[in-house]
Amino acid sequence: MSAAPxxxxxxxxxxxxxxxxxxxxxxxxxxxxxxxxxxxxVGESGSxxxxxxxxxxxxxxxxxxxxxxxxxxxxxxxxxxxxxxxxRVRGAEIxxxxxxxxxSLDPVYRVGAQIVEQIQAHLPVPDREARERATRLxxxxxxxxxxxxxxSYPHEFSGGMRQRVMIAMALSCGPSVLIADExxxxxxxxxxxxxxxxxxxxxxxAGAGVILVTHDLGVVADIADRVAVMYAGRIVExxxxxxxxxxxxxxxxxxxxxxxxxxxRDRPARLPSIAGMPPSMHDKPAGCHFRPxxxxxxxxxxxxxxxxxxxxxxxxxxxRCWLTADEKRRRREVGGQIGLAxxxxxx
Amino acid sequence: MxxxxxxxxxxxxxxxxxxxxxxxxxxxxxxxxxxAVRMAGKVPTETQIEAIRAExxxxxxxxxxxxxxxxxxxxxxxxxxxxxxNVVEEIANRAPRTFALAIGAAVIWMLxxxxxxLFSAVKAGKFADRGLTVLAxxxxxxxxxxxxALMNYYLGFKAGLFPNGGYVPFTESPIQWLWHLILxxxxxxxxxxxxxxxxxxxxxLDTMNEDFVRTARAKGLSERQVLVRHVLRNxxxxxxTLWGLDFGFVxxxxxxxxESVFNLQGVGQYAADAIGQLDQPPIMAVTLFAAFFIVFVxxxxxxxxxxxxxxxxxx
Numbered sequence: 001m002s003a004a005p006x007x008x009x010x011x012x013x014x015x016x017x018x019x020x021x022x023x024x025x026x027x028x029x030x031x032x033x034x035x036x037x038x039x040x041x042v043g044e045s046g047s048x049x050x051x052x053x054x055x056x057x058x059x060x061x062x063x064x065x066x067x068x069x070x071x072x073x074x075x076x077x078x079x080x081x082x083x084x085x086x087x088r089v090r091g092a093e094i095x096x097x098x099x100x101x102x103x104s105l106d107p108v109y110r111v112g113a114q115i116v117e118q119i120q121a122h123l124p125v126p127d128r129e130a131r132e133r134a135t136r137l138x139x140x141x142x143x144x145x146x147x148x149x150x151x152s153y154p155h156e157f158s159g160g161m162r163q164r165v166m167i168a169m170a171l172s173c174g175p176s177v178l179i180a181d182e183x184x185x186x187x188x189x190x191x192x193x194x195x196x197x198x199x200x201x202x203x204x205x206a207g208a209g210v211i212l213v214t215h216d217l218g219v220v221a222d223i224a225d226r227v228a229v230m231y232a233g234r235i236v237e238x239x240x241x242x243x244x245x246x247x248x249x250x251x252x253x254x255x256x257x258x259x260x261x262x263x264x265r266d267r268p269a270r271l272p273s274i275a276g277m278p279p280s281m282h283d284k285p286a287g288c289h290f291r292p293x294x295x296x297x298x299x300x301x302x303x304x305x306x307x308x309x310x311x312x313x314x315x316x317x318x319x320r321c322w323l324t325a326d327e328k329r330r331r332r333e334v335g336g337q338i339g340l341a342x343x344x345x346x347x
Numbered sequence: 348m349x350x351x352x353x354x355x356x357x358x359x360x361x362x363x364x365x366x367x368x369x370x371x372x373x374x375x376x377x378x379x380x381x382x383a384v385r386m387a388g389k390v391p392t393e394t395q396i397e398a399i400r401a402e403x404x405x406x407x408x409x410x411x412x413x414x415x416x417x418x419x420x421x422x423x424x425x426x427x428x429x430x431x432x433n434v435v436e437e438i439a440n441r442a443p444r445t446f447a448l449a450i451g452a453a454v455i456w457m458l459x460x461x462x463x464x465l466f467s468a469v470k471a472g473k474f475a476d477r478g479l480t481v482l483a484x485x486x487x488x489x490x491x492x493x494x495x496a497l498m499n500y501y502l503g504f505k506a507g508l509f510p511n512g513g514y515v516p517f518t519e520s521p522i523q524w525l526w527h528l529i530l531x532x533x534x535x536x537x538x539x540x541x542x543x544x545x546x547x548x549x550x551x552l553d554t555m556n557e558d559f560v561r562t563a564r565a566k567g568l569s570e571r572q573v574l575v576r577h578v579l580r581n582x583x584x585x586x587x588t589l590w591g592l593d594f595g596f597v598x599x600x601x602x603x604x605x606e607s608v609f610n611l612q613g614v615g616q617y618a619a620d621a622i623g624q625l626d627q628p629p630i631m632a633v634t635l636f637a638a639f640f641i642v643f644v645x646x647x648x649x650x651x652x653x654x655x656x657x658x659x660x661x662x
Binding site: 057058090104106122 | 557558559561562563564565566567568569570572576577580581584655656657658
């Protein structure tokens with residue numbers, strides 16, 4: 001990693017006021033992202049991964065949201081920035097691709113015009129030049145006959161094509177950070193591979209940093225350099241993609257890895273899953289949030305573990321589990337593979 | 348487009364036919380509806396009544412009567428049973444008054460309805476929104492004949508700021524024309540503004556939750572651009588349908604109360620007078636007039652609609 005990261009998030013916390021009380025969706029997340037790097041944020045639905053990503057863009061700002069912490073995009077601080085400062089950054093320096101391409105484009109405007117709109121929001125270019133630029137972007141993301149398709153409406157495109165339009169739009173001002181929030185969840189597998197290729201291409205050609213929010217570990221293995229695993233609003237483990245897959249330290253990560261369906265192994269009668277449900281955001285368990293679902297729980301888990309390197313290898317491989325490194329390596333083996341034993345069955 | 352026009356034309360013919368038959372039948376079954384008795388004067392003899400029946404064709408079978416009436420509407424020969432005036436000429440003279448009222452009011456209520464609705468949605472939950480909500484409910488609850496009469500009395504009669512009803516043709520004096528229409532426009536618009544602002548407010552709030560609005564923000568557009576280009580533009584689609592229905596209705600003489608309160612002598616007031624006298628010919632003609640405009644304006648609105656929403660195809 002280079003000395004100065006492209007994006008540095010410090011202790012980000014996001015709370016929403018709801019009718020049932022205040023929900024702390026993101027609880028002290030710190031991250032770093034370098035140029036040309038893909039950082040994946042993984043976790044179950046409701047783990048706070050999307051809220052983290054959207055908060056960096058200021059998209060969670062509202063009268064009922066409380067944001068704290070800091071996020072530096074090089075020199076610019078984003079969390080405390082005024083709406084106007086933020087407006088200049090988003091779309092230009094940080095761009096975002098959303099989960100559902102079917103609803104993310106405005107149905108009443110031509111796709112080309114929607115890209116031109118973004119270009120002209122940031123750069124003083126005349127219509128003609130903006131149009132040419134948008135057409136080149138559409139070509140670059142693999143839209144055939146881009147000149148003609150420029151004037152099509154979103155409903156005339158398939159989901160995969162719309163996601164390419166979203167990518168073209170995100171790339172239009174040459175952002176240094178791209179946030180992709182489950183960009184392939186709504187798409188089929190072949191399209192997924194193509195979209196991921198486009199994202200890799202962007203990383204390689206433009207040297208952008210990419211934050212990829214996903215719950216798909218297959219996607220993570222394919223594209224990510226580093227991974228942060230989130231659970232109930234906190235990062236529970238963070239490391240390189242190799243460390244996460246081959247030397248996972250947090251029981252929650254074991255559970256995630258154990259529940260992947262793999263073609264290179266015998267098919268189990270029943271796909272393993274993590275017992276129980278993620279905690280209610282209104283009533284998180286004290287101490288380690290994963291404790292109620294964890295078969296390895298012991299007395300100390302009532303105390304919240306910090307996210308730190310716990311003496312088990314690289315200094316940047318962090319986790320939040322009180323088990324010793326030896327215990328972790330021993331206990332994560334379930335039937336010769338990484339996995340999470342059933343609650344109560346573990347020693 | 349040609350198919351769309353043809354289809355709409357056929358449906359227009361059907362709607363006008365159905366309305367006219369219905370209204371004709373209703374007039375033949377209501378009590379005290381026999382026009383011959385009413386036309387014969389206060390103390391008629393049976394022979395006089397019979398003579399009128401024979402002369403006007405009231406003893407013909409009902410479908411023959413319907414046919415002759417309709418024939419006369421289209422040849423322009425239809426006359427009122429009671430004033431003997433030519434119905435088609437009367438409507439032609441009164442139509443500009445109704446159009447002036449309808450077009451002006453429709454523009455006013457759409458503009459203010461959209462402006463208040465948008466403002467209310469942006470300030471949702473805040474004091475300004477609550478205030479506008481109360482005002483809208485008051486506006487919806489005030490009957491035109493009441494607010495119109497109050498305006499006429501206080502602003503027209505007492506303060507002398509506005510003429511006390513009546514109408515001056517535009518060609519005669521544009522300023523007087525405008526002066527005579529301001530109160531009727533306001534009275535008629537108040538109800539619609541309240542209603543439209545409520546509808547637009549909820550449409551805007553729904554649209555604000557759409558993913559593409561989040562995209563628009565993520566693109567770095569200003570809040571104003573997001574609101575006008577993306578939120579409002581999409582929220583106008585449903586309210587346009589509503590506007591088409593209401594505008595067609597008012598254009599076809601539906602603002603009977605407003606026309607009567609301000610004595611505009613428009614088509615609606617003509618219909619109201621005719622209903623009071625159970626005078627069938629004007630009512631038949633006004634029915635056709637109203638049905639025509641309602642269907643016609645809705646066809647226009649569908650064209651506008653297709654322009655607003657590219658997902659809609661005219662067929």
